Amino acid sequence: xxxxxxxxxxxxxxxxxxxxxRFNGDEERDYCFQVHLNTKFGDLMEIFKVxxxxxxxxxxxxxxxxxxxxxxxxxxxxxEGGLLFGDDADKKQYLKRMNNxxxxxxHAWPGQLIIPLFSKKKYLQYSVIVGLIVWLYTxxxxxxxxxxxHSLTTMAVKGVSSLLRKINQDQMADNLVESxxxxxxxxMQWVFFAFxxxxxxxxxxxxxxxxxxxxxxxxKPAPIDRDDLLRIGWTSAKKAPVFDFSKEYRQYKVKQVGxxxxxxxxxxLDSIKDTTVTLGAGEGxxxxxxxxxxxxxxxxxxxxxSYEYLRLQEEAFQKRHSTLSxxxxxxxxxxxxxxxxxxxxxxxxxxxxxxxxISTDQEKKEKEQKEKKRD
Numbered sequence: 001x002x003x004x005x006x007x008x009x010x011x012x013x014x015x016x017x018x019x020x021x022r023f024n025g026d027e028e029r030d031y032c033f034q035v036h037l038n039t040k041f042g043d044l045m046e047i048f049k050v051x052x053x054x055x056x057x058x059x060x061x062x063x064x065x066x067x068x069x070x071x072x073x074x075x076x077x078x079x080e081g082g083l084l085f086g087d088d089a090d091k092k093q094y095l096k097r098m099n100n101x102x103x104x105x106x107h108a109w110p111g112q113l114i115i116p117l118f119s120k121k122k123y124l125q126y127s128v129i130v131g132l133i134v135w136l137y138t139x140x141x142x143x144x145x146x147x148x149x150h151s152l153t154t155m156a157v158k159g160v161s162s163l164l165r166k167i168n169q170d171q172m173a174d175n176l177v178e179s180x181x182x183x184x185x186x187x188m189q190w191v192f193f194a195f196x197x198x199x200x201x202x203x204x205x206x207x208x209x210x211x212x213x214x215x216x217x218x219x220k221p222a223p224i225d226r227d228d229l230l231r232i233g234w235t236s237a238k239k240a241p242v243f244d245f246s247k248e249y250r251q252y253k254v255k256q257v258g259x260x261x262x263x264x265x266x267x268x269l270d271s272i273k274d275t276t277v278t279l280g281a282g283e284g285x286x287x288x289x290x291x292x293x294x295x296x297x298x299x300x301x302x303x304x305x306s307y308e309y310l311r312l313q314e315e316a317f318q319k320r321h322s323t324l325s326x327x328x329x330x331x332x333x334x335x336x337x338x339x340x341x342x343x344x345x346x347x348x349x350x351x352x353x354x355x356x357x358i359s360t361d362q363e364k365k366e367k368e369q370k371e372k373k374r375d
Contacts, residue, residue, distance in 0.1 A: 014038070017110040018337065020239050021047065022090065024210050025057035028241055030085060030113060032337045034233035035104055041068045042100030044114065047232045052221030056118045058210040060125045065116035069095040070108055074279035074286045076242050077303050077355055079249065081313065081348035082340015083284055084242050084276065085113050110310055112285050113239075128207060132200040139196040141189035153196070237337035245339050246275045252342055277356040279303055303355045309348075316345050 016034040021044065023029040033047065048055055048064050056063055073094040076084040088094065095115060098107060108114070135152050142148035157176060164173035206212055215221050240248070253272050254263045263269045279286075280302070287305040320343070321332050341348070 016233070017105070018235070019104060019108060020085070020111065020113045022113060022115045023053075023055040024213070025090070026210075027085065027087065027089070028238075030239040032235045032237040032239065034235060037103075037105045039104050040100065041098045041102050041104055041114075044068060044104075044116075045100075048116070050224055050228050050232050052215060052224060054213045054215045055116070056210075056213070059207050059213050060121050060128075061118035062121060063215070064118075066119050067100060067117045068098050069115045069117055070098055071113040071115055072096050072286055073113075074281065074284035076276050077279055077284065077352055078245060078340050079272065079275050079349065079352055079356060080341040080344040081352040082344075083111060083305075084245055084340070085239060086242060086278060089113050090115055106289075109285055109287070109289065109305055128204065132204060136196055136200050139193055141186060141193055143186055143189065235334070235337065237334045240338045242276055248339060249275050249342060274356050274360050277359040279355075301355070301358050303351065313341065313344070313348055316348070317341060 014036050016036055018032050019035055020030045020032050023031060033044075035043075045065065054063050056065075071085065071089045071094050073086060073089040073091070075089075076086040078084060097117070104114075138145075138147065138151040139153055140151075145151075161173040161176050164170070164176065250272050253268055254260055257263050257266055257268050260269070283303050284305060289307075291307045293304055293306045293308070317333075317336055321329055324332065335342075344352075
């Protein structure tokens with residue numbers, strides 16, 4: 001939606017930085033927003049009030065969150081020094097409940113993931129469960145049902161056939177009644193009942209996972225415009241899952257050298273076999289907020305974040321793409337927000353690649369030890 005350099009970098013009097021907000025409890029919907037240095041977690045509530053969508057995990061949750069959680073999962077380090085979130089980012093042990101009055105910049109790294117916390121609609125959930133059970137009860141085989149011939153399915157068929165007769169579709173109505181309501185053997189009644197069980201389970205599953213999650217049953221969302229989107233820091237970019245990054249990165253590197261054959265001969269294919277590494281405790285987003293790393297951390301085999309690192313990484317991107325048109329710059333910056341850098345300077349990429357190699361070597365060593373024990 002925001003597709004110019006001006007829109008990607010909304011002009012404000014104070015600096016901004018990016019954070020990511022998870023929508024609908026879906027790791028493929030981690031959207032990027034720009035916030036100010038003094039933005040509080042409670043201010044993020046405006047996102048859910050402005051966007052004309054239900055962004056809760058499912059119909060069984062309130063539309064507006066009651067608070068926010070900061071994901072402290074260390075993250076996934078890419079080969080070029082970027083950070084992704086990974087599958088465990090929303091696990092309970094990594095979620096830190098934040099007060100709405102907490103200032104985001106005092107607790108979160110730029111690029112860190114924030115997960116909204118929603119209140120459950122337990123009454124609605126239980127009502128749906130009871131409704132489906134009642135529906136299932138009415139569909140019991142007639143020969144054991146206390147109320148034979150009064151199933152909701154039967155009533156629905158009779159209602160539809162009545163409507164068909166009113167529009168002079170008697171033959172269609174007769175066929176419907178004959179196929180659905182004619183007496184059938186007991187075995188077939190149990191087959192139909194099993195079908196109704198599966199039907200109810202599918203309905204509940206679709207509701208549970210958010211397959212049907214309307215904004216509201218009673219009102220339409222208010223219209224929004226460009227100013228509304230800029231006010232909430234909308235960028236339209238969303239963070240890539242690890243699989244998507246690896247696929248995109250490998251395709252980029254192969255294309256960069258002229259195809260698969262050249263990539264194989266030049267050793268590129270072998271070098272991009274491992275594109276990411278899962279960081280451990282204290283690394284990545286678990287690094288204490290600091291402007292510059294101490295000497296022992298710089299020389300460590302672990303990967304630590306610092307504001308200096310993020311600043312230099314951003315400056316490298318800006319310099320590399322400074323000659324692009326506004327439209328092309330916006331496109332590249334959206335790609336950068338989604339995947340991280342693809343052609344990072346050596347000082348960034350080498351540190352990341354060393355960390356990946358350490359992890360790969362350790363995995364090989366552990367595998368060899370297991371094989372020796374088997375022998």
